[in-house]
Amino acid sequence: MGQIVFENVTKEFRDEKRGVVVAVNNASFTIEDKEFVAIVGPSGCGKTTSLRMIAGLERQTRGDIKIDGRIVNDLRPKDRDIAMVFQDYALYPHMTVYENMSFGLRNLKFPKAEIDEKVHEAARIMGIEQLLDRKPRELSGGQRQRVAVGRAIVRQPRVFLFDEPLSNLDAKLRIQMRVELAELHKRLQTTIVYVTHDQVEAMTLGERIIVMNDGIIQQIAPPDELYKRPRNMFVAGFIGAPTINTTTVKYDGKAIVSPDFTVEVPEALKGRLSSYVDREIVLGIRPEDIHDANITRLKGEEAMISPRVRVVEYLGSQKLAYFDLNGKPFTAQLPSSSRIEPNADWALAVDLAAALFFDAENGWSIVGN
């Protein structure tokens, strides 16, 4: 068991310079038992504060937090049956790996034999059995990371909390640990709340993702839904790499009109845009929805553009072409077979069927919900 519920949780800090700062603003969500949920957002968005409130390291200003139906507002961290992996690992430097991993169990007065068994089992799962006698300073970054996770799993808690655990690792190790964490979740079948600022980590690990900005939850959804149907421009911009292209256009009832291109709106889209006739809307196009017109079979609904290509990046399996449209920087993600050249006008097709539309005034998705 390990269900976590936030009910209208608000956390305010008093800051000498800025006065009262609302770190988390009226957040409500439910994380189901055994679910892997990633909380993602830019720094200062309130994601770590949310995690720390679950852990009991911060107390919310208003609202209730429940774990398995029980309100835990007044419970100390040790009574919440959670384990946490910190960004800096927080390994006790004067203790060996074995002592680090057994520290919690020793405090809980487990019998020695049981502690020994559990530590060795966790060490086996994490592949760190040969490191048990070492001190943290004798370990590499990746090994410390494993010990930190090992220390968390040895207690077999109801909930695991991860606070940006991979951010101190190099790129290669990060990908390796990401895969291991996903496997670990399958194996342990325990609720995991995973905080990260890296949307790729969130997308690859989270079964559902909570996107936060300025203390406010922007959207809670599975990765594909976040990507395909973002609720607002912030989510659309935060999720996806390279980032989504956006430009302000006008809808005149028949066509989308903009300085650099005008295109007839397909019938299927007209209904969705009906209340925006003669108003400004933001058109969002993912880089992979812009095609090289020379090598793609077109459906006839695409907006044809011929921008001057500034730069082309060759990434092996694909090419990224950078150009300006309506004065905004755009990126197109093309197959490597494309012969697109920099400093040339190139025919590109924008797939409007995949386009996202946002209210230019409030940034909310017009058709995303």
Place this chain on the structure above:
Amino acid sequence: MDVRSNAAGKVRIVVIYAVLLIWVAFTIIPLYWMLVTSLTDATMSATLSPSWFPLKPSLAPYARFLGKSQAPRWLLNSAIVACAITLGNVIFSSMAGYAFAKLRFPGRDAIFWILLSTMMLPYHVTLIPTYILVINKLGMGDTYTALIVPFLCTVSNTFLMKQYMSTLPSTLIEAARIDACTEFGIYRKIIFPIAKPGLAVVAIFTFVSYWNQFFWPFLVTSSNSMRTVQVGLASFRFAEATDFGAMMAGAVLASLPVVALFFSLQKYFLQGITVGALKG
């Protein structure tokens, strides 16, 4: 250009070395004279023109110092007082420093600033009230309690420890809280062991300053057997006005622990100077 700037650089270095050497000489000569006198026979040490080398080297002054007076007792008293105060400061100032650096409680900053402001008061301003409290009100005159208790936790050590503790990562404390450790357990099992370098600095500075302390023990002790070595040496001078040799022998013996401590723990002395300068 190069030749000229090289020459200027050399002159600069020579001047700097010369100034430093003169300074070193001024510092060392009294100590050297102390050592020479302590090894010189009684009659010689009273001469008006002291020699640079002991003409008739002898350990007799040491024997006279240790044999004729209560000197061993004074040394023991000093050791007891300095060790007890050091132990008290290591424990209490680290606890206080930890609390000020890492625990959140109402009035924390205000209390800390009030404590800090007491450091601005000259020693003599607090001396008389402390004397009245310890001697007149509590009646502790001429006891170890009077020598030790007022200094068990000093503000400067608390400040030093607070600065040091601020540099320790808070996540260790939070990890320990999640690991079901009690608040005192966190201090004892996590903070105390990892604060050892900071504690070593506190221990050394405290030991040295209370081993060398003169005025307070001079005020609160009256019997010869309760004196610390510094006070004892002073009284020795009045009693045996002409025996400079024995007096200097006492001074050498009294400075030995401090000198030994300094040379064996030089690294920590230097750390003590930079503690708090890095972070916090």
